[in-house]
Amino acid sequence: MAASEHTVLQFTPSSASLSARVHPLVIFNICDCYVRRPDQAERVIGTLLGSVSSDGTVEIRNSYAVPHNESSDQVALDIEYHHNMLASHQKVNPKEVIVGWYSTGLGVTGGSALIHEFYSREVPNPVHLTVDTGFRNGQGTIKAYVSFILSLGDRHLAAQFQEIPLDLCMIEAERVGFDIVKTRTIDKLPNDLEGMEASMERLLALIDDVYKYVDNVVDNLLLLYLSSITRTQLSLAEKLNTAAQIL
Template sequence: MGSSTMLHLPSGPTGVIAKLHPTVMFNICDSYIRRNDQQERVIGTLLGAVSTDGIVEIRNSYAVPHNESSDQVAVDIDYHRSMFELHQRVNPKEVIIGWYSTSSGVSGSDALIQDFYAREVTNPVHLTIDTMFSDETTSIKAYVSTSLTLGERQLAAQFHEIQLDLRLLEAERIGFDLLKKTMVEKLPSDLEGLEQSIGRLQNMIEVVFRYTDDVVVVSFLTIQLEDICLKQSPWCQR
């Protein structure tokens, strides 16, 4: 028989476990709110550590500017590396462990971004967060990828969902529940924020004016009653 080319399929589900710190989730949601109007989603770098038993701890993150279309994606590599250098100065123990995206799952261009981060770290973790938080159990997912190859040629990256451990303290749980209930598409502009602040200040001034008027009226009535009492009743003069 002649030689044949073998199609190598990836193995079954991985045993990798990822632990997500709640501050990372809040940072990602904040970067999504602050995104440009033309952006549908935000991507960024995940920082953390990998323990000796293979557990990945996701401790920090930062957003990375990017542009993408249906068939291509461009990541600002210089910005990514500059931010990583700054983080290394503050906490040199945190290393690149993968990347995140604000989407409900894996999209077509994710394989290209995964390939970039695979050059930064071995077996990068891909974290997805659905910012609508319609279902707490499915809104946050983590993946790793394996290569689908034909002979020596890599065809694509196949994503496998991994176990994600999100542990919240009671105060963090309250904040997470509030985050799910408070839906904000984007932050107000500087002019809108100034207008809202002036409106709140005006309401506060009106409350103070009403309180001051009430105090003046009460004081005036008290003085009038005292004058009447002094003029008509000798007992008041004592």
């Protein structure tokens, strides 16, 4: 059989280069939905809203939970509720579109492929965001995935989730709240003065780093200046010496 006639297994990526950025509002909203979940629900899932830039970066700005029921071999989503919530959100923020979905828990589960398949019909290349509200690693781990298709010839056999780079974009005030959310236990919530103190400590540390950087730059410039003067003096002395020999 010729080489071109062989049938091989192939992984087809859903996107060549994809990364994600998530805003803290999304994380806070997911944690709040998890706390308010029905007693029988083990996890919460929902829709992610945002935009996709030209360089393939998915900006996740908003989210909402979607009621669901799941067992070991099937998952049922309230699709009508999902579409109604999407329409309501887009009335307020028409530029926000579906960019993927989220679930609470550490990593993907058996039912994740079924849910991802649904969102793949809603939007190309959806991002799957997982938030570990169970603190199984000692803190709330947040990860993002995309799906890769396993093909045998022209047949799609299965889907595989692969982690993609994820950045948390937040201002300093939001970071204080996020640091509290992602830890398992805290002694007490910081008041305004304590929050300001923590922010000032970080600011002083940044100023100290900038001072050291500027000091190093000044030292390097001084060395370059002295080297330049030395070269100029040597060149001048060489020319004067040559002129004296001619005379």
